Amino acid sequence: MNPFPEEWELLALFESEPTITDRDVPWSYNRLTFETKRGADEIRCEIEPGHEILNINWWHDGKEKLKLELYWVDGLRVVRGGGIDYLIARFRDQYSCDLEFHLKPEIHMRWATSTECPPR
Secondary structure (H helix, E strand, C coil), rough: CCCCCCCCHHHHHHCCCEEEECCCCCHHHHHHEEEEECCCCCEEEEEEEHHHHEEEEEEEEEEEEEEEEEEEEEEEEEEEEEEEEEEEECCCCEEEEEEEEEECCCEEEEEEECCCCCCC
C-alpha cells in the first residue's frame, strides 16, 4: 500500500497496540489487527498492506453492525484533528471511491462506487 500511515498515526487513531503476525517484520509487510472500544461500540480492523487487504468489523452492544472484507486497497491515510479521526482507504479499482471510516467523534462510514469518484 502506498501511501501507508506511520506507526504512530495508526496507534493514535485506534488508541491501541496492534496484534502483529511477525514481530521481526516491518508493519508495512505484516498483518496488523487493531481492536478498540468506544462506549458500547467495538471495532476490529485488520490490515495486510502487502496483500492490499483491509477488514473492518464493528459491533454495538455485542451485535454485529458491519463486516467488510476489502481487497485491492492500494493506499491508506489517517486524518486527525479538530476532534475528528478517520481512516481513508484508496482502491485500485477506478470505480471504487475512497472509503472513510470515522472513529471520532462517532463511528460511521462513507463509501461509494461510481463512474464519477472524486479525483485522488
